[in-house]
Amino acid sequence: MKRTRSRKPLASFVFANAMVLIRLKRLSKRLIVSIVIALAVVHTIRIVLTSPNHDYDENVEIPLKSVKEDRNMAAFVEPEVVEKVKQPTSSQSIFCETTDLGCFKPAATNGHMTHNDMTLTWCANYCFKRNKQYAGITQAIKCVCGDRANQLVDLTLDGKCNVPCPGDEKENCGGSDSIRAYRLKGQCVNDSFTDDFAETRWRGCFSAPRPDAAFRFFSMAITTSQCLLTCERSYYPIAVVADSGSSCRCGHMTARFNLTQRLKDCDAVGAVKVYRTMVEDSRCGNIHLLPPGSYSKTLLASYPGSGNTWTRYLLEKATGIYTGSVFSDSNLYRDGLLGEMHSARGEFIKNHLFGNGRPGESRVVVVIRNPYRALLAYLNYLYSGGFHTGSLPQDFFLQPKYAITQQSIREPIRHWKAVPTQVIKSGKPYLIIYFEDIVSDPIGSVREMVNFASNPLLRPSDLESRLACLSQETTGQFKRKSKKFPFNPFKPEVAQMLNTAIVEVRQMLKNAGVKKELPPYEYDPDYAR
Structure with a gap:
C-alpha cells in the first residue's frame, strides 16, 4: 500500500506554528523565532526523506531513473521506466545452465517422466542426475532426456511450442506434438551460493553502465554471492557489483553496455565487477x-x-x-x-x-x-x-x-x-x-x-x-x-x-x-x- 505524503507549503507550516507559539505569551520573541526555524528545518528534512528520490520501500512505485547514483555506479535505467524495486519473487532452490535449442517435432521413440508442476529447471535437473546432456519438454508435463539431440527431436522438422509450463508460466513447455529442446551446459547447483562459486562466474571489470543501460537496482550492502543469487532468481543474465559489495544491480548487455566497456584495470575509477548468472539470455x-x-x-x-x-x-x-x-x-x-x-x-x-x-x-x-x-x-x-x-x-x-x-x-x-x-x-x-x-x-x-x-x-x-x-x-x-x-x-x-x-x-x-x-x-x- 502506498504511503501518502504531506505536501503542505513551508510558508503555511511556519505561519501556523508561529501563531500557536505567540498565543502562549510565555516565550520571548527571540526564543519563538528559534523554535519556528527549527520546526521549518525538521519539516523540510521530512519532505526530502519521504520523496521518491530517497524512498526504497519495496511497496512503493518509483521511477528508476531517479534512484540516486552512488559513487561508482550510474542508475542503470532507461528514461521513463517505472518499476517496483522489490526482492525477487522466485523461491527456486536449484539452478541449471542450459542452452535453448528450439522447438522441433519429437524423435520417433523416446521415454519420458511426467511431472505436474513442470519447469525447465525440474526437467534439466532430472536429466542432469541421469548424466544426460540433452533435455526436452513436451505436452506441458513430460520431460525427456538423451545423450544426443537426435534422441529427442527431429532437427529437420520445426514444431509449434505454445504451452507454458505449469510450474512457471514464464517458461515454455513444448506443444501438443512438439518438444522444446535444451542442452545442459554444465552441472546443476543448489542455492547455497558462495563467494568462491561466484568467482567462477566472473566475467571481468567494466566501466559503470550509463544511466540508460537498463539495469535494475536491487540492494545495497550485499555480498557478491548474494547479488549473484538475487539476479539468478530475478531471471537476469548479468549481475553487477560495485564498491566491494556496496550495491547490486541486475540486467543484460545491450548496445549501451557490452564488451566495449571492459577494463584491463579493476582498480580504475568507476570500475564495477560483472558476473554471469546461469540464466540463459533468450535473445x-x-x-x-x-x-x-x-x-x-x-x-x-x-x-x-x-x-x-x-x-x-x-x-x-x-x-x-x-x-x-x-x-x-x-x-x-x-x-x-x-x-x-x-x-x-x-x-x-x-x-x-x-x-x-x-x-x-x-x-x-x-x-x-x-x-x-x-x-x-x-x-x-x-x-x-x-x-x-x-x-x-x-x-x-x-x-x-x-x-x-x-x-x-x-x-x-x-x-x-x-x-x-x-x-x-x-x-x-x-x-x-x-x-x-x-x-x-x-x-x-x-x-x-x-x-x-x-x-x-x-x-x-x-x-x-x-x-x-x-x-x-x-x-x-x-x-x-x-x-x-x-x-x-x-x-x-x-x-x-x-x-x-x-x-x-x-x-x-x-x-x-x-x-x-x-x-x-x-x-x-x-x-x-
Whole structure:
C-alpha cells in the first residue's frame, strides 16, 4: 500500500506554528523565532526523506531513473521506466545452465517422466542426475532426456511450442506434438551460493553502465554471492557489483553496455565487477537450420587450430542459423554444433582446404592465426584424443617422440600457407579475418563476417540484439583456454622456418590487395626466436 505524503507549503507550516507559539505569551520573541526555524528545518528534512528520490520501500512505485547514483555506479535505467524495486519473487532452490535449442517435432521413440508442476529447471535437473546432456519438454508435463539431440527431436522438422509450463508460466513447455529442446551446459547447483562459486562466474571489470543501460537496482550492502543469487532468481543474465559489495544491480548487455566497456584495470575509477548468472539470455537462443531450399553458401576456411569451431559458435549465436562442416564430427555434434550433420541446411561451412581441394561455396571467409599458436592448438587437439578443447601436459613436448622438429613442421607449414593461397587463387569473393581480431573484438568481427555472406537470412531483424546478447556468451564451450608452456617448444631452426612462411604469406596477401596486413607473428613474444 502506498504511503501518502504531506505536501503542505513551508510558508503555511511556519505561519501556523508561529501563531500557536505567540498565543502562549510565555516565550520571548527571540526564543519563538528559534523554535519556528527549527520546526521549518525538521519539516523540510521530512519532505526530502519521504520523496521518491530517497524512498526504497519495496511497496512503493518509483521511477528508476531517479534512484540516486552512488559513487561508482550510474542508475542503470532507461528514461521513463517505472518499476517496483522489490526482492525477487522466485523461491527456486536449484539452478541449471542450459542452452535453448528450439522447438522441433519429437524423435520417433523416446521415454519420458511426467511431472505436474513442470519447469525447465525440474526437467534439466532430472536429466542432469541421469548424466544426460540433452533435455526436452513436451505436452506441458513430460520431460525427456538423451545423450544426443537426435534422441529427442527431429532437427529437420520445426514444431509449434505454445504451452507454458505449469510450474512457471514464464517458461515454455513444448506443444501438443512438439518438444522444446535444451542442452545442459554444465552441472546443476543448489542455492547455497558462495563467494568462491561466484568467482567462477566472473566475467571481468567494466566501466559503470550509463544511466540508460537498463539495469535494475536491487540492494545495497550485499555480498557478491548474494547479488549473484538475487539476479539468478530475478531471471537476469548479468549481475553487477560495485564498491566491494556496496550495491547490486541486475540486467543484460545491450548496445549501451557490452564488451566495449571492459577494463584491463579493476582498480580504475568507476570500475564495477560483472558476473554471469546461469540464466540463459533468450535473445541469442533458438538456433535452427535453414529452411529447405537452395542457398548460396559461404565457406569458413582455416588451418586447424585457428579457432574455426569457436568462430562457428559465435556465428550461430549471432545469426540464429546453424553452421555446417565437411567433416561431420560426431564429437562436435554431441556437444551442440547441431549443423555438423546437416550441412545442406547450414551456413558458413567449415573446411581446412589443403592438397588439391578448392572451395566449392560461392564465397569464402578465411580465418588466419599466428602459426606458432595455431600449430600448438592443433597438436593439443590431435594428442588429446580429438577433443576440440583438449589440453596437453606442460612437459609434453619435452618427450623426444613429440618434439617439434624441422621434419615434423614441414607439412604443417605448407598447410598453413596453402589455405589463404588456395582461396585467393580460386577467384571467388573472400574475406580475410585474423583470429587475434576475433579475440579482441568478437562482436565487430562477427558483424563483418555476417555482412560479407550473401544469404539475407543470416541478417535477421534482431541481429544487433543478438550481438548484444553474444557479448555475454563469447567464450562458449568451444574455445580452448590459453596456456603458456614453461619452455619454448620451437627450436631456433624451426622458428626460422615459421618466420619465413609468415613473411611469404604477408607478401602474398599484400600482392592480392588485402588491406589489413598480416600481424607480426614472427615476433611472437613467447615462441619466436
